[in-house]
Amino acid sequence: MNELRELYQELVLDHGKKPRNYRPMDEPYRHSVGYNPVCGDKLSLFVRVNESDVVEDVSFQGTGCAISTASASLLTEALKGKTATEAMDLMRQFTAMLIDPENDTDPDALGKLAVFEGVKDFPVRVKCATLAWRTLEAALDGRDTPVTTE
Amino acid sequence: MNASTEQTKKGTFRAPVDYSAKSGSGLDVEKIRREFPILRRKVRGQRLSYLDNAATTQKPQSVVETVARYYFRENANIHRGVHELSQVATSHYESVREQVQKFLGAERPEEIIFVRGTTEAVNLVAQSYGRSQLQKGDEILITHLEHHSNIVPWQMLCQATGAKLVVVPIDDRGDVRMDEFERLLSDKTRIAAFSHISNALGTINPVEEMTRLAKAAGAVVLIDGAQAGAHVEIDVQRLGCDFYTLSGHKMYGPTGIGALYGRYDLLNTMPPYQGGGDMILMVSFEDTIYNSLPNKFEAGTPNIAGTVGLGAAIDFLHDVGVTAAAKHEDELLEYASGLLSERKGIRFIGEAKERTGILSFVVDGIHPHDLGTVLDQEGVAIRAGHHCAQPVMDRFGIPATVRASFAVYNSREDVEALVRGIDQARELFGD
Ligand SMILES: Cc1ncc(COP(=O)(O)O)c(C=O)c1O
Numbered sequence: 001m002n003e004l005r006e007l008y009q010e011l012v013l014d015h016g017k018k019p020r021n022y023r024p025m026d027e028p029y030r031h032s033v034g035y036n037p038v039c040g041d042k043l044s045l046f047v048r049v050n051e052s053d054v055v056e057d058v059s060f061q062g063t064g065c066a067i068s069t070a071s072a073s074l075l076t077e078a079l080k081g082k083t084a085t086e087a088m089d090l091m092r093q094f095t096a097m098l099i100d101p102e103n104d105t106d107p108d109a110l111g112k113l114a115v116f117e118g119v120k121d122f123p124v125r126v127k128c129a130t131l132a133w134r135t136l137e138a139a140l141d142g143r144d145t146p147v148t149t150e
Numbered sequence: 151m152n153a154s155t156e157q158t159k160k161g162t163f164r165a166p167v168d169y170s171a172k173s174g175s176g177l178d179v180e181k182i183r184r185e186f187p188i189l190r191r192k193v194r195g196q197r198l199s200y201l202d203n204a205a206t207t208q209k210p211q212s213v214v215e216t217v218a219r220y221y222f223r224e225n226a227n228i229h230r231g232v233h234e235l236s237q238v239a240t241s242h243y244e245s246v247r248e249q250v251q252k253f254l255g256a257e258r259p260e261e262i263i264f265v266r267g268t269t270e271a272v273n274l275v276a277q278s279y280g281r282s283q284l285q286k287g288d289e290i291l292i293t294h295l296e297h298h299s300n301i302v303p304w305q306m307l308c309q310a311t312g313a314k315l316v317v318v319p320i321d322d323r324g325d326v327r328m329d330e331f332e333r334l335l336s337d338k339t340r341i342a343a344f345s346h347i348s349n350a351l352g353t354i355n356p357v358e359e360m361t362r363l364a365k366a367a368g369a370v371v372l373i374d375g376a377q378a379g380a381h382v383e384i385d386v387q388r389l390g391c392d393f394y395t396l397s398g399h400k401m402y403g404p405t406g407i408g409a410l411y412g413r414y415d416l417l418n419t420m421p422p423y424q425g426g427g428d429m430i431l432m433v434s435f436e437d438t439i440y441n442s443l444p445n446k447f448e449a450g451t452p453n454i455a456g457t458v459g460l461g462a463a464i465d466f467l468h469d470v471g472v473t474a475a476a477k478h479e480d481e482l483l484e485y486a487s488g489l490l491s492e493r494k495g496i497r498f499i500g501e502a503k504e505r506t507g508i509l510s511f512v513v514d515g516i517h518p519h520d521l522g523t524v525l526d527q528e529g530v531a532i533r534a535g536h537h538c539a540q541p542v543m544d545r546f547g548i549p550a551t552v553r554a555s556f557a558v559y560n561s562r563e564d565v566e567a568l569v570r571g572i573d574q575a576r577e578l579f580g581d
Contacts, residue, residue: 004527008520008578017515039519040536040549063549065519066579125523 006118007125008066011074016066021059021076029057034135034147036127041065043072045135047079055079055087060132067116067125072132074112084140091133098126167469177470177478183559185210185466196529199564204349204377204508204555205533206399209463213403216462217455224458227451229428243454246461247444250409253464254394255385258414260443264452267408268376269299271395272343274410274423274447275372276303280341282421286312288340291369293318293326294545295348295355298538300374304343313340320545324351324500331360335367342369346384347377350539350553351500352483352508354382361391370416376400376408380467380557381476381506386411398456403463407456410447417443424449470558479507479556486554486565490572499551507556510537513572516579518550524578525571532568 025046034043043062050056058076079087094113096103098120107114119129127149135147171178183189186208189198200208220242226235228243244259251259265271284290290304294317301315308315316339318331326344335342342364347354361371372393378384379401386394394411398404412420422429422440426449431439440446467475486509490496495514513521522534533553536543543549554568 004524004574004578007523013579016520038535039517040540040543041519042549065517067520069517122523125519128519 003118003121007122009115009118011112011115012066012070015070015073019060019069019073021073022061023059024061025057025059030139030142032135032139032143032147033062034131034138034149036064036068036131036149038150039065041068041131043068043131043135045072045132045139047136047139049084049140053083053085055082055084058136064131065128067119067128068131071116071129074115075132075136078111078113079136087140088137091137094133095130098129164465166465169470170474177474177558179478179559179561182470183561185212186559187211187214189559193529193531194527196527197563197567199528199530199560199567201554201556201560201564201568202531202533203380203557203560204400204537204553206405207380207402207557208559209404209459210402210466212466213459213462217404217459220455220458225455228454229445239454242458242461243452246457246464249461249464250396250411253379253384253467254396254409254411255387256411257387261411261414261417263410263412263417263444263447264457265395265408265410266406266453267397267399268297268374268395269303271393271408271410272300272372272374273303275393275412276307278420278423278447279370279416280304280307280313281310284311284313284340287338288313289316289336289338290314291316291318291331291334291339291342291364293331293344293355294320294541295324295326295351295353296343296345296539296541297349297374297376298540299376300343300345300372301541304341317541318344320353320542324348324353324502324505324542326353326355326360328356328359332363335364335369337368339364339367339369341372342367343372343374345374345377347375347381347506348500348502348539348542349377349508350537350542350551351502351510352505352555353500353502354504354506356504357391358389361389365390377506377508381472381479383472392416398460398463401463402466404453404456404459407453407460409460414443417447422446422449426450428452475558476506478558479560482556482560482562482565483507483509485562486568489565489569493572493576495576496572499546499548509554510551511553512548512551513576516575518552520579521552521572521575524575525568528567528571528574530564530567530571 029046029048041064045060048057058079060072107117138147224238226239228240247259247262250262319327364371371391373391376397379396392413396409398407429449431441499510518534535550
């Protein structure tokens with residue numbers, strides 16, 4: 001039960017139940033869709049970047065487990081005002097925290113996103129936590145082929 | 151070929167094991183559990199409650215030992231050796247064909263084709279029978295309950311031939327709408343393909359009636375028996391179907407082995423599915439003469455070890471008794487449904503009139519994937535997902551369910567662990 005509480009912290013449960021920026025977006029936007037074929041989940045992500053490469057707005061919709069929904073929700077909060085390059089850096093740090101055993105960056109540097117650190121002890125759930133980020137990457141790259149966890 | 155080998159003797163005179171309970175009726179579940187060494191291991195420090203049997207069952211010691219003994223004592227290629235080992239392997243392999251024939255109630259052993267499983271069996275029929283027989287304007291009838299492996303091969307066949315896929319709807323309980331089944335059948339229906347038992351909901355379809363109606367409309371009938379082998383008695387002659395499929399791994403046998411039953415005259419007219427060794431009588435660059443049944447459909451070296459393992463699995467099922475197994479699983483299903491329906495916010499998906507030990511449900515406010523993680527932590531293995539039946543999920547307006555599926559070695563303790571895990575998850579996710 002303790003490991004589970006580590007995984008499902010209050011912040012995760014809260015964002016999983018009441019995701020922020022859960023809405024479609026008016027044009028212009030870049031968009032991509034991420035799938036988790038194992039559970040049939042789908043995440044649709046919108047991002048608007050202005051001329052100075054700054055993320056003006058991020059939103060998402062779809063169905064998913066608590067981990068993937070909370071991760072998408074916290075992603076939208078973390079990105080506003082960052083440049084696209086900073087967003088990609090954040091994605092790399094976030095992913096490293098979950099899958100790279102040699103990772104030595106302090107999770108606290110990730111702010112609220114550090115709440116997902118416990119996911120690394122649940123390898124099958126890592127892809128739930130990273131799906132939104134991989135979908136974001138595809139959207140920023142202007143790829144419209146769907147992203148999948150498998 | 152001289153059949154009086156070590157193996158056939160063993161096969162013939164195998165001493166059956168009695169698994170009935172010493173006192174009262176029913177099965178001696180503890181004795182059965184002892185046959186499954188994997189059930190003794192711990193998972194995440196907990197007693198393993200394996201409730202993912204619809205995905206694949208565990209294997210009894212006898213199956214694992216038969217496979218091991220084959221490799222230790224009999225291994226050789228079949229149908230091609232003058233030497234002793236090849237004869238032993240061949241006769242063991244062929245004796246399992248006869249076992250499967252009897253298991254399915256088929257008329258002759260040549261009607262049994264060994265394949266990888268149901269997926270390959272359906273593809274074989276679609277590619278061989280379907281491609282050679284269907285054309286534009288023809289229809290293939292399936293139901294809304296099907297597993298992807300009884301949908302996609304037919305879609306591919308439709309693409310190749312211009313035939314049309316027609317889908318019979320299901321009702322809110324998860325039963326096939328028989329009025330619609332009848333209405334959608336017509337003289338255009340060339341193939342009707344449906345599952346005996348739904349893996350997503352546990353529905354047992356009225357396959358005898360469905361076969362009768364489809365045959366009367368002039369269709370060829372394929373029954374997907376992947377979920378049926380370990381849970382209901384099967385008699386293909388009584389059913390009257392043309393094709394029937396089995397997956398060994400869902401009936402206590404090894405992975406990668408299954409069987410296709412096909413009616414002899416139909417199989418005989420069908421073109422080969424794959425070309426290669428064993429399926430030919432004579433090859434020259436000008437002309438090749440195909441072998442007779444069943445070899446025509448078994449190109450290349452088959453899964454011999456898997457096949458002998460399948461034979462041991464059928465022996466195990468005989469010892470337990472499929473009907474006794476089903477009764478035991480029904481009791482567990484009832485016990486679980488009872489305990490869960492006492493709790494708020496649990497919605498059962500699929501409450502068909504006739505069903506096997508499969509319990510599909512969703513819990514308010516908890517995604518199946520999260521529930522799966524909590525249960526795993528308790529040593530409870532269930533499936534969370536769409537169960538390769540996305541149309542079924544769409545029908546009920548959900549992306550996924552939690553599915554607990556029972557086997558003969560499950561006990562009330564497993565059900566209690568499941569319920570305990572669900573309570574924990576509700577506590578964790580509760581407001
Ligand atoms: C109803 C049903 N049909 C077909 C299949 C496919 O069987 P296999 O994966 O053994 O080929 C399954 C198993 O997943 C099933 O449950």
